[in-house]
Amino acid sequence: MTWENDLPTVTSKDGTVVGYDSKGSGPAIVLVAGATQYRAVDSTTPVMIDLLADRFTIINFDRRGRGESGDTGPYAVAREIDDIATLIDAAAGGKAGLFGMSSGAVLALEAAAALSEKVTGVVMYEPPVDPDQNSETSWQEHAEMAALAETGDAAGMMVKFVTGVGMPPEAVEGFQQSPAWADYEAVGLTLEHDYRIMAEATDGNRAPERWQRARMPVLVIDGDASFPFMKAGADWVAAALPNSTRRTLAGQSHEFDPKVLGSVLAEFFGR
Template sequence: MPQVTSQDGVTIGYDVTGSGPAVILVAGATQYRAVDRTVTPTLIGLLAQHFTVINFDRRGRGESSDKWPYAVAREVEDIAALLEVVGGEAFVFGVSSGAVLALEAAAAMPRKIKGLALYEPPIDPSRSGNAYRYEHMQMAMQAAQGRSDEMMSDFLLGVGMPREALDGFKASPAWPAFAAVGPTLEHDYRILADARAGDAPPDRWQNAIMPVLVLDGDKSFPFMAAGADWVASGLHNVERLTLAGQTHEFDPKLLAPLITVFFQLGSVQVH
């Protein structure tokens, strides 16, 4: 599998599929290529009919290495390294916490990211910045102690997985691959804590001057719509859309054509 070296020496594993303008996919918490066997492969297959699709393991997951201490800027540098692989510019699609990371990258590299699509950035505007910082601190402490299984268990329970379902998951052959990336959850909590440092979206996001599409699903967690609105309120060149019937786990057959049109035309509005 191909790899690229980031600025701090971390190696990032990735795949390339399709041809045409480049699209980089940025995964949310827990996801990487070896464990995602459903949504992302279908999405890649559909997007690859029009684009060169880059799917990578975020640092600390799968075939990508990691280095302490973590900072969001290091993951932005990972995306910068992938941009160089595809000639220096690309579209970017981010999911969940990966959507917030993708936005941080776009704000840092506005001339290299041509368009940005964000699905359900998981920021709850009703919760304080202190609450986000406390959650990150708790995850950072567990990561420092190597409590990978506990971190993954706490995360899954926190997003609504029933205890009995978690117990069944932990007894399955799939559990070790998920639990192995438990420490990287600290990365996702840091991304959200940094974004939620103030009551308003960070001023730096206004550097993301490319077309941005912010999406949520109307069957998702109740706070997702407010979070998507909050993120969109901090951007200049933004379209905001709610997808009917979609949860946090979107249907790629619905989303891929929408993203394709947006990246090709810079808009999904009918004029």
């Protein structure tokens, strides 16, 4: 663990510097962000952290290529798993629970399967798996993002992403003209990472056998006000795990209430 510009960092296995912050005391929980999410733009997660910090040590980090974290190519999911392992060892005393949001939930599960001796439990909020989308389509979507990343078209990648999740054209145009756009465009290239995570997770239209190594308790959550495919996706993921529990939160969408989800995390990790 080191400090750069008064902010804590760790150095991952491949030499990438990963920025993070830690708050609270007690059993550690590492938060794994979803697509486009990082500390400089995320106003929701800090509310949840404040609600949990009296009982847990909460470690919130910028995934590689975002915010205070560097990046080392070529990208591989294994490199992000190494980042999480380094954080668990350096900032959490060698053991931690994981909370993952959206595509970060799938990354958290991949990390749990690879680091089973370090991970005590996992909470997955809305892993964005669409069981009706075939593997070939997932890989094609990744290839399109990877091609844009090769040309450095971060803006094009962000537009493609927000359009794909249903943002209307007029809203996309307004987003590009807003003060927030620069901070999101800055992490546009990392969208290829998330598309790669999802393509690998659903390769061959089946859950990976490696997930069977995640034998710790795993809670898979969706919200009943979210995208229609999220429930089916959460069911699909939970059915593939050896020790999973499913839960649907009333009134919650993909943009969750941090007080509601914070209470769920406190119950799960406080057992």
